[in-house]
Amino acid sequence: VAAAGRLYTEEDPLVILSSSSLKPAVTNSSSAWIVQFYSSWCGHCIQYSGTWKSLAQDVRDWRPAVGVAVLDCAQEENYDVCKEFNIKFYPTFKVSSVRQLLIDVLQNHTELDRPERCPPLRPHRSAELLPLLGQRSDHFTAVIVEEPESYVGREVILDLLQFSGVEVKRAVSSELPLLDALNITVLPSIYLLQPNGTHTHLHSEKPQRFFFSSLLRSLPGVARQSSSSVPVPVDVQQQSSEPWREFDRSLVYLADLESGLHYLLRVELASHSTLEGAELQVFKDFVTLVAKLYPGGGSVVKLMETLSDWLLTLPLPKIPYQAVLDLVDNKMRISGAYLGAELRWVGCQSSRAGLRGYPCSLWTLFHVLTVQHDARPDALDNTGLEADSAPVLQVMRRYIRTFFGCQECGRHFEAAAASGLKSVHNPEEQLLWLWQQHNAVNTRLAGSLSEDPLFPKAPWPSASVCPSCHEERNGVHVWNRDGVLLFLRRHYGAANLSPRYAA
Numbered sequence: 379v380a381a382a383g384r385l386y387t388e389e390d391p392l393v394i395l396s397s398s399s400l401k402p403a404v405t406n407s408s409s410a411w412i413v414q415f416y417s418s419w420c421g422h423c424i425q426y427s428g429t430w431k432s433l434a435q436d437v438r439d440w441r442p443a444v445g446v447a448v449l450d451c452a453q454e455e456n457y458d459v460c461k462e463f464n465i466k467f468y469p470t471f472k473v474s475s476v477r478q479l480l481i482d483v484l485q486n487h488t489e490l491d492r493p494e495r496c497p498p499l500r501p502h503r504s505a506e507l508l509p510l511l512g513q514r515s516d517h518f519t520a521v522i523v524e525e526p527e528s529y530v531g532r533e534v535i536l537d538l539l540q541f542s543g544v545e546v547k548r549a550v551s552s553e554l555p556l557l558d559a560l561n562i563t564v565l566p567s568i569y570l571l572q573p574n575g576t577h578t579h580l581h582s583e584k585p586q587r588f589f590f591s592s593l594l595r596s597l598p599g600v601a602r603q604s605s606s607s608v609p610v611p612v613d614v615q616q617q618s619s620e621p622w623r624e625f626d627r628s629l630v631y632l633a634d635l636e637s638g639l640h641y642l643l644r645v646e647l648a649s650h651s652t653l654e655g656a657e658l659q660v661f662k663d664f665v666t667l668v669a670k671l672y673p674g675g676g677s678v679v680k681l682m683e684t685l686s687d688w689l690l691t692l693p694l695p696k697i698p699y700q701a702v703l704d705l706v707d708n709k710m711r712i713s714g715a716y717l718g719a720e721l722r723w724v725g726c727q728s729s730r731a732g733l734r735g736y737p738c739s740l741w742t743l744f745h746v747l748t749v750q751h752d753a754r755p756d757a758l759d760n761t762g763l764e765a766d767s768a769p770v771l772q773v774m775r776r777y778i779r780t781f782f783g784c785q786e787c788g789r790h791f792e793a794a795a796a797s798g799l800k801s802v803h804n805p806e807e808q809l810l811w812l813w814q815q816h817n818a819v820n821t822r823l824a825g826s827l828s829e830d831p832l833f834p835k836a837p838w839p840s841a842s843v844c845p846s847c848h849e850e851r852n853g854v855h856v857w858n859r860d861g862v863l864l865f866l867r868r869h870y871g872a873a874n875l876s877p878r879y880a881a
């Protein structure tokens with residue numbers, strides 16, 4: 379893969395080819411390839427790059443079967459190869475048309491010349507499917523029944539390609555014996571054959587690709603195959619030394635927020651023996667933010683207020699961190715100020731030691747703070763933070779850049795904030811920006827080694843949790859902004875914080 383081209387960078391979910399890498403990449407490949415030959419000086423290629431990136435994003439999970447790539451014909455080293463491929467002009471297409479074209483190309487391969495990682499996309503016959511009813515199996519089988527010209531079934535087959543635990547097949551409406559046996563009257567429909575031999579019609583909020591795929595990905599035991607060959611842990615109790623804490627995924631747990639603050643104050647920051655200059659300012663701003671916006675007004679707020687007042691009245695340009703620790707441990711015995719000194723992960727617990735926990739709690743904390751700021755925009759008045767149009771994100775950005783132990787995360791977040799925060803003008807845009815940025819990180823990390831199979835990294839909230847957050851427009855999935863806003867305000871709002879397991 380060549381160095382980044384001008385319109386596309388290695389951050390994009392596609393492969394940047396050059397004359398030397400094109401043929402080795404596509405010849406005898408186990409995947410099919412769709413390569414856009416573009417020219418970096420051509421105006422509509424520049425405008426079209428957004429569409430091509432959307433396509434690459436849209437079919438990202440089809441990766442074993444299909445690779446999306448670009449090659450810049452304006453680069454001198456590529457002149458010859460563009461001539462050889464007879465590239466004379468640069469047309470444009472809609473994402474949904476290219477996606478359908480891709481499926482047609484994949485399906486038109488014969489059994490013999492099909493790239494080896496492409497699944498069969500042909501429809502199944504009643505005679506092949508009916509014998510499966512009532513049979514036990516070690517996985518789910520989903521049957522999508524649809525009109526012959528519909529692409530939904532094939533898109534869902536490809537969307538689930540990287541997932542184990544479910545096999546997707548399609549059948550078309552002319553298979554009357556199947557329609558009769560399953561009592562299917564609405565198309566497209568999705569029918570589920572369970573491992574125990576029973577079968578049911580699956581209810582999907584909308585009969586669309588995104589909803590079908592999300593539903594199947596959320597079935598018990600269905601997980602993205604790890605990109606390494608590390609086996610997926612199955613039994614939670616055996617893998618983690620911590621006792622498993624039952625919890626409800628629709629709630630946010632104060633125990634996670636408190637454990638996160640405990641780690642941040644007593645472990646992450648404690649590696650700095652003194653704080654001064656810019657570091658001290660970042661720390662002060664973080665403490666002020668939490669003191670003003672942490673919901674609940676309980677012992678944690680009392681402690682953060684005490685800490686904040688102490689830091690603000692302190693005339694020293696440099697403080698020993700031990701003094702902060704003494705305060706956090708409440709050596710002064712200020713009544714009602716307390717922060718538990720143990721890690722008790724609940725919504726952030728993991729199936730394997732070393733995953734989730736602290737970074738999960740940090741995201742959660744800042745989502746809660748953005749939602750609190752949206753609910754109480756005056757809360758930061760007279761703190762010096764109120765002048766900024768995105769005060770919570772600016773403090774988060776500075777904290778992550780200065781103190782967060784994962785430097786690579788810090789670099790990515792700083793790059794996103796540097797370019798993205800200019801467009802944030804009010805508390806509503808602030809909470810949406812963080813949600814969007816978190817999703818961008820989820821997408822980048824899907825299938826990585828830091829993914830806990832019990833908590834797959836995926837666009838959040840899923841369609842089953844928030845149907846009104848999702849829509850399809852011109853055949854492409856889009857978020858419904860109002861639906862997302864409503865959901866975030868509720869999910870991270872003070873009324874949804876559970877005190878269960880908290881100190």
Ligand code: FAD
Nearest residue numbers: 734737738740741786787790791813816817819828833838
């Ligand atoms: P997390 O991503 O930590 O999410 C925690 C919880 O938040 C989820 O369980 C879900 O309930 C909810 N949630 C998920 N998505 C959203 C959303 N879009 N909006 C609101 N709530 C949501 N790791 C890396 O390997 N590389 C990085 O570059 C990187 N950058 C990071 C940057 C920041 C600022 C932070 C705080 C963490 C970063 N991490 C990075 C860590 C990574 O994002 C995860 O936090 C970590 O892998 C643990 O994942 P998790 O499964 O607990 O889910």
